[in-house]
Amino acid sequence: MKRLLPVWAALLIAAAPVAALWDPGTAMAAGAGVAFQETPSLAGRVAEGKLPPVTDRVPQVPSVVFMNAKDKTPGRHGGDMRLIMGKGRDVRLMTIYGYARLVAYTSDLKLIADILERFEVKDGREFTLTLRPGHKWSDGHPFTAEDFRYYWEDMATNKKLSPLGPRKKLLVGEELPEFKVIDERTVRYTWSRPNSFFLAGMAGAAPLFIYRPAHYMKRFHARYSDTAELKKMAEKERLMDWSVLHLSKDRMYTLDNPEMPTLQPWMNTTKPPSQRFVFVRNPFFHRVDVAGRQLPYIDRVILNISLRDLIPAKAGAGESDLQSRYIAFEDYTFLKESEKRYDQSVHLWRTVKGSHIAIYPNLNTKDKVWRKILRDVRFRRALSLAIDRNEINQVAYFGLARGGNNSIIEESPLFRPEYRTLWAGFDLARANRLLDEMGLDKKDGDGIRLLPDGRSAIITIDTSGEKTEITDTLELIHDTWLKAGIKMLPRPAQRDIFRNRVFSGDSKMAVWSGLSNGIPTADMTPDEFVPTRQYQLQWPKWGKFMESNGQAGEPPDLLEAKQLLDLMPAWNNASGLSEQEEIWHRILKIHAEQVFSIGIINRTLQPVVVNNRLRNVPAEGFHNWNPGAYFGVYRPDTFWFAGKGKDRG
Amino acid sequence: MTTPNSPDATLQHFVSTEPFDPKVASKIAPELERYFLASQWKLMWWKLKWHRLAVFSGLFLLVLYGTTLISEFLAPYDTHTRDIGHIYAPPQSVHLFDDGEFIGPFVYGMDYKLNMVNLKREYTDNPNKIQRLRFFCQGDEYYFWGIITSRLHLVCPAEDGTLFLLGTDRLGRDVLSRIIYGSRISLTIGLVGITLSFFIGMIVGGIAGYFGGLIDTIIQRIIEIIQSFPQIPLWMALSAIMPLTWSPLVIYLAITIILAMLEWTSLARAVRSKLFSLREEEFCTAAKLMGAKPSRIIGRHLLPGFMSYLIAAATLSIPAMILGETALSFLGIGLRAPITSWGVLLNEAQNINIVVLYPWLMLPVVPVILTILAFSLFGDGLRDAADPYK
């Protein structure tokens, strides 16, 4: 049964307040009608009456994906896509790859309405979200404002389920939003001051979920369900009470509760633990292509769990149709050889982190003498100057990456060359001069500088010891720092011990990933550059202070850190894009001059193995956690299998 | 006594008709005399010499351990020396003749090209670059035995040349040199560990065997418990809890202790069973009657009786130690970089890329195999030699 898309609906889509840019084309041309095509794998169930036909399954105003650019062609239904993962918890990657969000990023990082039909923002503090009419959960139940209300009133503000209140991104300072249900498809959140985390949070790789399948979750909530029943259910699962039961069933992100309805393109059908998880298409998914086919194209996604170290070998043996996780640049040559034998291609995508790995001097370290030295900007500058980034680039990346500070990269519109290059050259003479100037000019018998209290300048760098590229890079850096009179001792540890050491101040210096978002735009939050979280390894105690609203940690007491701290609310309250941009530049400048973290190499390359029959996967792209959701912004629901061939599971 | 068995020889029945004086000592051949007067150790040594393979293995081990004393001298490079221009270089072969002309040992220099399609490093020998090896030459500096610095090496590459007899790894470090340096750690860990095991085993086994009764039962139970523990998981657990903050040396010692902890049980058992059978012997009773303390009886009279057997058993346990260290380091929970041991080297080679593209990095397995073979053969020989009943 066919049905034409109402013209008014098409116009509505075209008139969305944000340019509805689907990558890479534009949304539906207004006025054209669309005839829906039934999905072959579901046709059987539709005929038996177990599923409504496609016209009733998609929302009345579906999200239409228009594909007419070089990388994207309309495809056909069918096929199983195999992925290889390293542990059972990686099932959550289907939420990330699936990337169905209320608002989502396109691959050029513009925010558009995805699950939402549209959204309106007033003064940056009032958000009105409108759902698509006829949008249903994966079990067929309608998706309405009730699902938002349930989350807000019965979960986020429920004392038992959220004893410390709602998520941080839902608060502006201390202030909770005012939540209102306007009608059965529209909700509104209002704060008295702008909340710039809200939209970006919803579009994140690990998103802010402000809704739940209320019809499902109510069964586990004391307010809606019989307490005796709940107690029995909880006991059956060896859980203490209904709140923990509720928690254990609430798996929006991790997708490891197959009974929970979802809005993602594929839904889990395998209960953990398992070595193999089978995801099948969500029959009520809200996106369609131009030809009226309901997305996703691919019928099933199969996740095979394997040992991490074996995954490059497996990918090289053609056991994955789409693989980027757990393979690294060093596997590229081996993987390339597999192209002939297994009909797959190995692409190289760019990474966009500020620095692949960065060194974080701990400004909150307990050791008084070192703390003073690390806080002296000359020391940090000297350390940065004493790194031969070119050598590291050659050794580890064949010279294909780029050396520089832990700062934003060229693709960001905010980029300026000095942010990358300031204090990032290789200049041992200057480094030595700076250290001499600081008064560390006396040296011991091995040529290592002496600290004011007579100790040799031997600094232990804590690492979480997992990747060989870290060990290798540190070896190279060790040698050049030695020439500047500083001896560095790497100290690997388990992650939680590593973390605790840094947080407590026992650690003086740590190695970790650089900026996770190296391509921000002015309207993205600069919170990575400002003390906001404990997990910022250069100032964990200041971060903790901000995170806990002053309850724990230490208040920032360095001038430049305080400046950064003031710039944050300034950005939040900025009245427009140009003001936001200006604040960004001030922040970036402070960082470039202060070298709060020492960047090494950025723009490294990530191999991506793709089955040759899998279409619509770009040969060039960027591979990033957030924003990017790894494959998410390239919409895996639009990937499809061409040609004939055995689809192995 | 052999009787001549040719068919027509009549059976000779020989009785001497000379006068017989029981008080006169009969003469025996000097070899026999030596034999009867020889100490236990001498006996063992003579028997061992018969066992050719064991002797050969023993010599091999001696040489091997000897090299650990002069590792720095033997290795062409230092274990940390990097040559980033020759990353993942394949092994170079030594030639003697160039174009039919004898010019002494040399290698060809390598040309390097990066294949841009699959980002593979390609090295080709350049027949025009002849790099003669130097002997007793000046190479990387080292701190010999912590006493003197020296730069003397047995063999070095030509000036501005390379000598990667077993290729290089991902940082351009010479594999052969690393194997030589690694031998120090891998070989000595086995020795230190086995010494520990040995002493613990002897003491515990001695006590159990000598005193018997309740003490013996308790100790037996303990041994049984320890032996029931699956080895590798126990090591894993112990290593996982070892704080990685310790200095390399401390970690090394901790690993030996961990390894020794499971090995002493078999030695203890052997000691115990031997003691059981021996303590009823009369010489032991005599010593007791003369007032010797248990420790003296055990230490001075009983133990030497089967010390040789113990040593043989210990020697046979060393391979398990070496394999254990290799396994632990291989799993990443034993020694780690920057310590160099064969296990660490193998851990770095545990990678599909290496298996397929750079297989020379798996060569450290060869010394492991050879060492264990040698220990096994030598231990076999020792045991056969020590067995008084053969």
Place this chain on the structure above:
Amino acid sequence: MITYIIRRMLLMIPTLLVISLLVFIIIELPPGDYIESYIAQLEAQGEQANPELLNFLRQQYGLEKPAYERYFGWVTGMVQGDFGFSFEYRMPVSEVIGDRLLLTILISIATIMFTWIIAFPIAIYSATHQYSWGDYGLTLLGLMGLATPNFLLALIMLYFANVVFGTSIGGLMDPEYLNQPWSVDKAVSVLEHLWVPVVVIGTAGTAGMIRKLRANLLDELGKHYVTAARAKGLPGYRLLVKYPLRVAINFMVGDIGHLLPSVISGAELVAIVLSLPTTGPILISALQSQDMYLAGSFLMFLSMLTVVGVLISDIALTFLDPRIRLDQGTER
């Protein structure tokens, strides 16, 4: 003899208790607990850990209770068949372990059988043809099997199997059979994958067994009764089978006590390298993330397997070897 068996079984109990105590201590030694390492993991990925939630969880799962309370709870639970709760998988440990223990046993048995089948004929040949080239050659081969760190070989063999036979890399069967019920295809797939781990684990044990068996056989063959039988005219073959072989079998069965622990632990190592769905990989990650009940229960299972296996071998030995019955069993 019944008393002997009963006595041995009773003795198992204190053994297991002590093992459980040791296991618990080992697991508890590293500072911190599961929640901490979980938080660390989350934060490392840039995901916010919900601290209130996690404190909540900590209370729920009793991580706040003192150590001895947790230990007793665990032990008493184990006796009732409740092995605790896995934090990592958020479900009872027995559900996580599920099939895996079975597969561990499967692999161990397969390996032991492989060891026997290979070691037996080789040892016999070696013993009867002592000092021949065959003997030397086989001894050397056996020793090499002993000396090679076989986990290194594992990766090579995986690759080789993949290139030559097209077997998928790692695992015990092709992925599509993973959660399927048993069928001929599935069994074939398992066999295709099984030989690599069995060979890898088995080589060391085989070599050891060959040597010991050979030594034992040689001992036996040197004994007086053999010479007497030969002098009486018994042909070599029958002679071999009638007595020395029986002794050898005794020895093989008795040696399970040594073989089993090493096979199980070797299996763990290889399982990690080959990504087998047995206990190995889970164990190591449970140890590292301090998923206490899971790791502890695993170690207990493995120890129990070993203890039970040794018990079975001891009992079997009492049937086979009358000396033990009569001696009321001393040492092996």
